[in-house]
Amino acid sequence: MTLANPPGSTGSTALRASGLRKRYGAAYALDGFDLEIERGAVHGLLGPNGAGKTTAVRCLTTLTEYDEGTAHIDGIDVGQRPADVRRRIGLVGQFHAVDEALTARQNLMLFARLSGLSKTRASDRADQLLTAFELADASNRAVSGFSGGMRRRLDIAASLVLTPAILFLDEPTTGLDPRGRATVWQAVREIAAAGTTVLLTTQYLDEADQLADRISVMDHGRVVAEGTPSELKRRLGGDRVAVVVGDAGRLAEAAELAGRAVGAEASVDADTRTVTIEVADGQRALAPIVRALDAAGLEVDDLALRRPTLDEVFLHLTGPDAAGHDAASHEAAPDDAAMPPASAAPHDAEEAR
Amino acid sequence: MTTLPAPPPNGIVGSAMDADRRSNAAREGWLIAGRDILHWVREPWGLVFGLAFNIMLILMFAFLFGGAIDLPGGGDYISFLLPGMFALTMLFGLESTMTAMAEDAKRGITDRFRSLPISSASVALGRAIADLLSSALSLAVLMLGGLLIGWRPTTGPAEIALGVVLLLWLRFALLWLGVYLGLRFRGAGATTAVQVLVWPIGFVSTVFVSAETMPGWLGTVAAWNPVSATAAATRELFGNPTGTTTGWLAENAVLGASLWPLVITAIFLPLAAGAYRRLRR
Numbered sequence: 001m002t003l004a005n006p007p008g009s010t011g012s013t014a015l016r017a018s019g020l021r022k023r024y025g026a027a028y029a030l031d032g033f034d035l036e037i038e039r040g041a042v043h044g045l046l047g048p049n050g051a052g053k054t055t056a057v058r059c060l061t062t063l064t065e066y067d068e069g070t071a072h073i074d075g076i077d078v079g080q081r082p083a084d085v086r087r088r089i090g091l092v093g094q095f096h097a098v099d100e101a102l103t104a105r106q107n108l109m110l111f112a113r114l115s116g117l118s119k120t121r122a123s124d125r126a127d128q129l130l131t132a133f134e135l136a137d138a139s140n141r142a143v144s145g146f147s148g149g150m151r152r153r154l155d156i157a158a159s160l161v162l163t164p165a166i167l168f169l170d171e172p173t174t175g176l177d178p179r180g181r182a183t184v185w186q187a188v189r190e191i192a193a194a195g196t197t198v199l200l201t202t203q204y205l206d207e208a209d210q211l212a213d214r215i216s217v218m219d220h221g222r223v224v225a226e227g228t229p230s231e232l233k234r235r236l237g238g239d240r241v242a243v244v245v246g247d248a249g250r251l252a253e254a255a256e257l258a259g260r261a262v263g264a265e266a267s268v269d270a271d272t273r274t275v276t277i278e279v280a281d282g283q284r285a286l287a288p289i290v291r292a293l294d295a296a297g298l299e300v301d302d303l304a305l306r307r308p309t310l311d312e313v314f315l316h317l318t319g320p321d322a323a324g325h326d327a328a329s330h331e332a333a334p335d336d337a338a339m340p341p342a343s344a345a346p347h348d349a350e351e352a353r
Numbered sequence: 354m355t356t357l358p359a360p361p362p363n364g365i366v367g368s369a370m371d372a373d374r375r376s377n378a379a380r381e382g383w384l385i386a387g388r389d390i391l392h393w394v395r396e397p398w399g400l401v402f403g404l405a406f407n408i409m410l411i412l413m414f415a416f417l418f419g420g421a422i423d424l425p426g427g428g429d430y431i432s433f434l435l436p437g438m439f440a441l442t443m444l445f446g447l448e449s450t451m452t453a454m455a456e457d458a459k460r461g462i463t464d465r466f467r468s469l470p471i472s473s474a475s476v477a478l479g480r481a482i483a484d485l486l487s488s489a490l491s492l493a494v495l496m497l498g499g500l501l502i503g504w505r506p507t508t509g510p511a512e513i514a515l516g517v518v519l520l521l522w523l524r525f526a527l528l529w530l531g532v533y534l535g536l537r538f539r540g541a542g543a544t545t546a547v548q549v550l551v552w553p554i555g556f557v558s559t560v561f562v563s564a565e566t567m568p569g570w571l572g573t574v575a576a577w578n579p580v581s582a583t584a585a586a587t588r589e590l591f592g593n594p595t596g597t598t599t600g601w602l603a604e605n606a607v608l609g610a611s612l613w614p615l616v617i618t619a620i621f622l623p624l625a626a627g628a629y630r631r632l633r634r
Binding site for chain 2: 062063093158
């Protein structure tokens with residue numbers, strides 16, 4: 001644990017950013033971005049394509065200069081002392097930033113020695129990481145023959161040659177198969193368990209739900225909601241009762257009856273013949289709904305009670321009718337204009353894929 | 354769910370991992386250049402084909418066209434051709450510098466370097482060391498090949514050494530042009546454009562024929578081409594036929610070959626540094 005708190009660091013905040021703005025042409029890729037991460041926490045940065053996640057990571061890791069605002073990592077000003085910040089961070093970008101033509105070991109040796117380790121210590125560290133990331137058997141093979149999951153693991157290993165105070169992972173599982181994703185998740189858990197603070201961007205809600213202690217939901221270059229996964233789910237109200245109606249022609253009728261039975265709003269999805277009723281207490285609502293439908297002679301194919309998923313939270317917060325989208329402040333940053341021009345920042349353009 | 358891979362054992366976070374030394378651009382430059390050397394060892398074909406191409410050009414001009422080329426001032430064509438080909442090889446190196454810079458920037462390797470606590474000069478320095486090494490190696494192979502087909506330097510070791518230094522000096526200058534172009538224009542189209550443009554620049558020169566055989570204006574352009582300056586100086590220093598008998602350049606070839614790369618460096622070294630800083634935008 002002491003390793004994650006290098007000498008000289010103070011306080012319990014690993015990262016603090018406030019009011020970050022980054023403009024590309026007329027559009028703001030970051031438009032008042034705020035973030036605070038406790039030391040040792042895994043923080044998920046969640047958002048749709050073009051929300052500004054990658055720009056945020058690039059600004060915080062000194063790769064891109066921000067125009068306005070302040071950011072501190074370990075109490076060190078990112079804009080003022082980028083070199084000192086680089087000593088305390090590890091970055092796994094969206095691309096596999098390892099050398100394809102070299103072997104896994106040669107890659108780790110290169111990055112370890114560039115990080116200032118002597119040849120002997122770099123070699124020890126490379127072996128340690130190769131074992132830790134299950135790459136020992138492939139250590140002398142060229143990376144060009146690696147699977148996506150192996151590359152990503154090597155990429156993460158390369159960012160850990162010096163123990164960083166904070167590790168940035170920009171969409172670490174994009175493009176991986178389920179097995180590759182599982183190993184990356186496991187690695188992130190191990191890293192966090194060892195005390196390193198992690199900032200993880202992702203488009204996958206299950207990923208944030210699984211890994212993150214807290215989540216910031218991003219849209220249009222700013223954080224639109226922040227909290228633990230369960231807090232965010234709670235924000236969307238209570239439980240959901242989903243009823244699949246047998247007769248598609250009587251959907252509206254079923255919604256009307258079910259809603260009236262519990263005094264709540266019911267929504268209809270014609271494609272799945274599902275009526276969804278939002279209620280405060282799902283268990284209590286089940287019986288009245290079923291009774292009302294049964295009394296009307298409506299056939300029920302399926303009935304489910306569930307809590308809101310993060311997907312619903314996500315769509316609710318970032319969808320076209322999300323609160324704040326009609327605000328005048330967003331005029332300058334229409335949906336796709338939040339993207340910087342591809343020529344100026346190709347990495348951000350990647351977010352649009 | 355199928356069986357998940359076993360969790361990685363401890364060791365992900367290492368013990369006491371403070372750096373052993375402070376950032377040092379020279380050390381880092383060598384480490385980054387070492388990566389290129391590993392590339393050559395693992396995949397030597399790029400280097401080999403580049404050389405094969407230059408050797409093919411030499412053979413074409415020496416034996417296919419050479420017989421039809423009349424050299425003003427007289428002299429053996431192969432002895433005239435070889436120093437020109439050395440200079441042209443330095444120009445062709447521009448492509449590989451540009452491609453390497455553009456590829457690394459595109460693939461995220463440059464970002465990885467930029468996120469490390471290393472000097473901001475290290476990446477370009479690594480490129481410079483690696484490219485100068487590969488050009489020196491190419492030059493050595495071409496010189497040996499030249500000796501096989503009858504090229505002979507007729508001067509002393511000091512002149513020959515100065516000739517080699519001037520050749521690499523041109524390569525050094527073109528490095529910064531390559532770094533600048535590679536960082537600023539990363540598309541595949543830009544690389545192709547440079548590959549195509551290198552040809553007229555290489556050919557409108559005194560590499561293959563004397564400027565005096567060209568129409569007046571073209572001859573002037575060719576004579577003032579930086580590649581021609583280096584070619585002329587190298588011919589003079591190696592004691593080979595110069596093909597040019599009059600004019601400022603003929604009389605001050607070594608000076609020209611010293612100044613041109615200086616001008617190119619003075620323009621493109623700051624531009625390359627600026628382009629590297631612009632990555633932060």
